[in-house]
Amino acid sequence: MRRASIDRIGITGNGFRAEVLSLGAYVADLTYEGKPLLLRNDGKQSATRAGMALLAPFANRVRNGEYSFNGAKYKLPVNSEGHAIHGFVKNKEWKVLEKGDEFVKMELNSKGEPGYPFELSFSVSYEASKRGFNVEMAAVNAGGTNAPITMGAHPYFVHPTPRSQWFINAGNVFRLEMVGNIPTGRMVPQRLSTYIGEYDDCYRVNEDQVRLIFPHDWEIAIKLNGFHFIQLFTPSWANAVAVEPMTGAPDAFNNGIGLTVLEPGKSLRASFTITPRPKGMEL
Secondary structure: OOOOOOOEEEEEEOOEEEEEEOEOOEEEEEEEOOEEOEOOOOOOOOHHHOOEEEEEOOOOEEHHHEEEEOOEEEEOOOOOOOOEEOEOHHHOEOEEEEEOOOEEEEEEEEOOEOOEOOOEEEEEEEEEEOOEEEEEEEEEEOOOOOEEEOOEEEEEEEOOOOHHHOEEEEEEEEEEEEEOOEEEEEEEEEEEEEEOOOOEEEEEEOOOEEEEEOOOOEEEEEEEEOOOEEEEEOOOOOOEEEEEEEOOOOOHHHHOOOOEEEOOOOEEEEEEEEEEEEOOOOO
């Protein structure tokens, strides 16, 4: 995971401590008042198996790594499943634009990736604010043609109690029916207010907040702005749950669910805030 050339950037303030790596603008560790909030990456895990990776220009999967756009067909690199997954920005070296004790802003310029010949300028800001740990993502079309895009993040939340005792509340949602982790196009209305089970599911959220409620006296609120989907995933290798904000659904490059088509010079922006707080406290 780590190599000598990767910079480690510390953020400290308002009870938070974070370690951000220049590779992928990746949050390898995040704590609040000494409590781990994310599954710490000790350098042995890949970016999407701990910590918080950024996902772009596509979040989650593109079926068979294939899609058509503006009359042309494209082929992306695929994983062992045979799908393209989670974009490529997580594997790129990001540049620090601004840095303070409580924040960092980073950027990445991308052009001509395999299967994605579009030119984009990405940025992310992390801030340990009084309201929570804030993540702001943006992509600007720096090229001369329209570009398809979805964005997301992949945080793994942790707590010392067994995750079967954790409770999630996202209110009324639409669950995307999936076959082989690819949406069929059908959405099923339901209320996502339940103890954590075994998940690898995507939901279209109607509210702007997801709450993870732990035993005893505290919870984590994830306040969403511009992220209209979440992927829930419970890993087999850790007592954790990934709650992944996404601007579009899995395979959006083919099914169009939540897909953004950026015109030249236009931008896509979205943000979320992770707020630990006493149970039941309102933001």
